Amino acid sequence: MTQQKDPKKDADLRLSPSEQLGYSSVTGIAGSGARSSTQRALASVTLGFELIVVFLVGLAIFGLRLLDPPELGIIAGVAVCGLCILALALMRRTKIGIYIGWAVQVIVFLGGFFLTPIFAVAxxxxxxxxxxMIKGAKIDRERALFASL
Structure with a gap:
């Protein structure tokens, strides 16, 4: 004797208050909602991690005294971090954040001319x-196609 499950009950996922708070926080930070973009979410994660590494690269340039005055390394690192934060903020609303993210990738690559190991980071x-960008756009297209069925 197998017991049949109610499909309506299985369709409704009930989250605990702490799970709901975590879910709301993450979707709010990533800018997701009913029309969330996987591409933007993946880009946000990438830039978030890159933000930390870029700051550490600025400290390395300062510590190795590659620029004169050495404080320019920290200033450059903070400036690129500011671009990352700007991209993350604008990514929630418009595609401009994606374009700024591309600019950050180019700037990090150019930093390799000051410190060669930065090429590996870039x-x-x-x-x-x-x-x-490629996989996120593909997932977004497939989700839109699925939603239109």
């Missing part, structure tokens, strides 16, 4: 960025 985050 390659890693640049390839991740390209993957997120």
């Amino acid at each position: 390659l890693m985050f640049g390839s991740l960025w390209v993957y997120c």
Whole structure:
């Protein structure tokens, strides 16, 4: 004797208050909602991690005294971090954040001319960025196609 489940009950997912708070926080930060974009969500995660690495690169340029005065390394790192934050903020509403994200990838690559190991960082985050742009757009197209059925 198997007991049949009520499909209506299974369709309604009930979250605990702490789970609901976490879900609301994450979707609010990522700018998701009813019309969320996977591409923007993936781009946000990539830029969030890159933000930390870019600041550390600025500290490395300062510590190695590659620029004169050395404080320019920190200033450059903070400036690129500011661009990352601006891109993250604008990404929630418009595609301008995506374009600023592309600019950040180019700036990080150009930083490799000051400190050669930055090319490895640029390659890693640049390839991740390209993957997120391509795969995220594909997922968004497939979701839109599925929703129209």
